[in-house]
Amino acid sequence: MASPEIEALTQALSRLPGLGPRSARRAVLHLIKKREAAMAPLLRALEAVNERLVTCHVCGNVDTVDPCGICKDARRDPRALCVVEDVADLWALDKSRLFPGRFHVLGGRLSALEGIRPEDLTIDALVTRLEQGGVDEVVLAMNATLEGQTTAHYLAERLERFPIRLTQLAHGVPVGGELDYLDEGTLAQALRARRPLG
Known part of the structure; x- marks a missing residue:
């Protein structure tokens, strides 16, 4: 039986996304075995992140x-603004180096089941940014979930008064995807978003 400290660490790690109790236990055992090589650097990194990280007010x-x-x-490019659900989405898009503009993190997505309403997100801050001017295009980069698309639809209605080009990420057949493996919703979206060749 593990000590209370080891159990507490295992419990803490198992609450992280993607880590269940067994994976957390394996991680703890690795940290114990490699205390100097793994645990000490991890502790320093966690401490630095805890002390230094801030949320950008913009x-x-x-x-x-x-x-x-x-x-x-x-x-x-300050004229292009990409709206994302959370920081992980921002980091993924930024890592791709395909979007040259700036970002706005909503802090989630609308969800009746989870009780997340427009006032729970940073939509008012987004509107304020647009009221300040200088933005020509807003890209709605919501996830292709029901909640993500509901959020995109709400934002489209809320932002229609601004003289901007409002676009949304394309959804549909992924590169390398085979049609017989795709679900009906993905196929329907791909058909609706089709465009002329040439």
Whole structure:
């Protein structure tokens, strides 16, 4: 039987996304075996993150500075704004280096089941950013879930008064995807989003 401290660490790790009790126990055993090589650097990194991370007051990104590095980057196109559900989505899009503009993190998505309403998200802050001017295009980069699409629809209605180009990420057949493996919803979306060739 493990000590209460080891059990507490295992419990704490098992609450992380993607780690169940067995994976957490394996991680704890690895940390114990490799105390100097694994545990000490992990403790230092966790402590630094806990002490230094802040939320950017402009976009909602998490960084060690406020405004964040993305908001301060003069090479970014301030006329293009990509709205995402959470920081993980921002990081994924930024890592791709395909979007040259800036971001806005909503902090979630509308969900009747979870009781998440528009006032629970940073939609008012988004509207304020647009009222300040200078944005020509808003890209709604919501996840292809019912809640994500509900959020995108709500935002489209809320932002229609602004003289901006409002776009949404394309959904449908993934690169390398085979039609017979796709669900009906994905196929329907791909058919609706079809475009002319040439």
